[in-house]
Amino acid sequence: MKKYSFLPPYRTLLAGLLAITTLSCDKTIHEPVIPYYIPTNLDANAGTWKTYVLASPTEVTVPAPSATTSAEYKAELSSLKQQSASLTPEQKQKVEYWSAGAVYRWNEIARELAARYNLPPASGPDGKYPVPDAANPLADPKFPFANPPYTARALAYLSVAQYDALVTAWHYKYKYNRMSPAQAESSIKAALPVSGIPTYPSEDAVVASASFAVLKAMFPGEVPYLEAKMKEHQESRLWAGMNVQSDLTAGAELGTAVAAKVMGRARTDGMSSSNNQTLTAGMIENAKKLGVTEPWVTQETPGRPPMLPAYGLVTPWNFDKATVAKLRPEAPPALGSEEFKKALDELKSIQKNQTREQARIANYWSDGVGSYTPPGHWHRTAANAAHDARYSEVRMARTLALVGTALMDAGICCWDVKFWWYYPRPQQFGLKTSVGTPNFPSYTSGHSTFSAAAAEVLGHIFPAQAKKFSDMAVEASNSRMYGLIHYRFDCEVGLKCGKNIGSYAVTRAKADGAGN
Numbered sequence: 267m268k269k270y271s272f273l274p275p276y277r278t279l280l281a282g283l284l285a286i287t288t289l290s291c292d293k294t295i296h297e298p299v300i301p302y303y304i305p306t307n308l309d310a311n312a313g314t315w316k317t318y319v320l321a322s323p324t325e326v327t328v329p330a331p332s333a334t335t336s337a338e339y340k341a342e343l344s345s346l347k348q349q350s351a352s353l354t355p356e357q358k359q360k361v362e363y364w365s366a367g368a369v370y371r372w373n374e375i376a377r378e379l380a381a382r383y384n385l386p387p388a389s390g391p392d393g394k395y396p397v398p399d400a401a402n403p404l405a406d407p408k409f410p411f412a413n414p415p416y417t418a419r420a421l422a423y424l425s426v427a428q429y430d431a432l433v434t435a436w437h438y439k440y441k442y443n444r445m446s447p448a449q450a451e452s453s454i455k456a457a458l459p460v461s462g463i464p465t466y467p468s469e470d471a472v473v474a475s476a477s478f479a480v481l482k483a484m485f486p487g488e489v490p491y492l493e494a495k496m497k498e499h500q501e502s503r504l505w506a507g508m509n510v511q512s513d514l515t516a517g518a519e520l521g522t523a524v525a526a527k528v529m530g531r532a533r534t535d536g537m538s539s540s541n542n543q544t545l546t547a548g549m550i551e552n553a554k555k556l557g558v559t560e561p562w563v564t565q566e567t568p569g570r571p572p573m574l575p576a577y578g579l580v581t582p583w584n585f586d587k588a589t590v591a592k593l594r595p596e597a598p599p600a601l602g603s604e605e606f607k608k609a610l611d612e613l614k615s616i617q618k619n620q621t622r623e624q625a626r627i628a629n630y631w632s633d634g635v636g637s638y639t640p641p642g643h644w645h646r647t648a649a650n651a652a653h654d655a656r657y658s659e660v661r662m663a664r665t666l667a668l669v670g671t672a673l674m675d676a677g678i679c680c681w682d683v684k685f686w687w688y689y690p691r692p693q694q695f696g697l698k699t700s701v702g703t704p705n706f707p708s709y710t711s712g713h714s715t716f717s718a719a720a721a722e723v724l725g726h727i728f729p730a731q732a733k734k735f736s737d738m739a740v741e742a743s744n745s746r747m748y749g750l751i752h753y754r755f756d757c758e759v760g761l762k763c764g765k766n767i768g769s770y771a772v773t774r775a776k777a778d779g780a781g782n
Contacts, residue, residue, distance in 0.1 A: 300366035313437030323437035342510035350507035368473035403487035418641035471517025479525030553688035578682025583671035584770035631745035644720035676719035711760035714743035718764025
């Protein structure tokens, strides 16, 4: 896990100067403080927002809490007062860590896991590539191989589970309207400012338990780590004096129940068949019939099977499977055509005369092996934007669910197109790349499709920053040309497709009851 330093603002500049003077001998990475904030909008009506998997918030029942005048609640307050009275330095550090936000931190944890597991299996002595085994996740090769489609799906399910669980939590929060412990008992000194959002059930416990349920399925080799993070998260609320135990218990039960329903969808969405290599022969024949005279072939030795050739058959979020086919773009240029030669010549020119700025952009957006991939890159962008906007937990979750489902949909549509056309990459025509050669067909660009979809959603949620997000998407798209692994038409058509895909999530956002 990353190491975070928590410094008051007046010490941040001094710390930075000291870091510069000691850089040659200190290799520790010190990241900036992620500050706690009271949301600018408590979103008291969020219990009425449209959910993704649940039919309504009342699909999961949360029992009424004991009265604040009861002996049971008074005993909880007494216990909380003791637990929050004198914290160790380690407990204070954990309180500060989790104060950045439940949704924010669990999304960050998921991205870091994706980066850790984004390692393609190596070939064995027989020249074959073993497939990671979910039943034995820590064996070599480890399960999962968290490639871009896998990461997009994992983050989408995580964000949807968090969102549906928090909408449900908000419904019951304002139904029961239990005040915070510090408001109920003046002798309890909360370590963090009290927002006024009712505390039963605890939103932190909701997010922790829902996130754990999703991530243990997505990264089954990390269950002990995830259990420890969930326990630490929940305990931090006691140490901070922010929740009594019954707030946490109700929240944990709610998050677990909602996540179980969300993961029920995951088990039937078609992902288990996405690596069906028996389909590729038919895909290649289809591409030839469509006029692709030289279909894509892997550039690895020994030849690696293509990455998730049937991912385009996975169930999308914001439209149905029939729409996936309808969203397929026009045919790519015929190999050998003037348009193709022009695009290939452009890449040859970049290879010969690449500027430092082009190299920087190619590497910044490469998001390859060992990274949390383009979907993770855009989730981080979305989480930071929502944090800067001081969003409530439920609105933060909504933001990431809208972006996350658009990114998963983008991956599904892009993979459908890739394996429909089976178009060859520039490497089959002599181009070399410094950012790694993806093991799947060229048309259209995944980076472009992912980025435009995310930018379209973020531009709607944060209209004042729409141009910034759009410019980021264009730069991410251009980076694939600068990296010499995509033709211009791959990228331009990918941007167009991604924007169309993102518009479906925007349509949902306009109708979910949350406002912008």
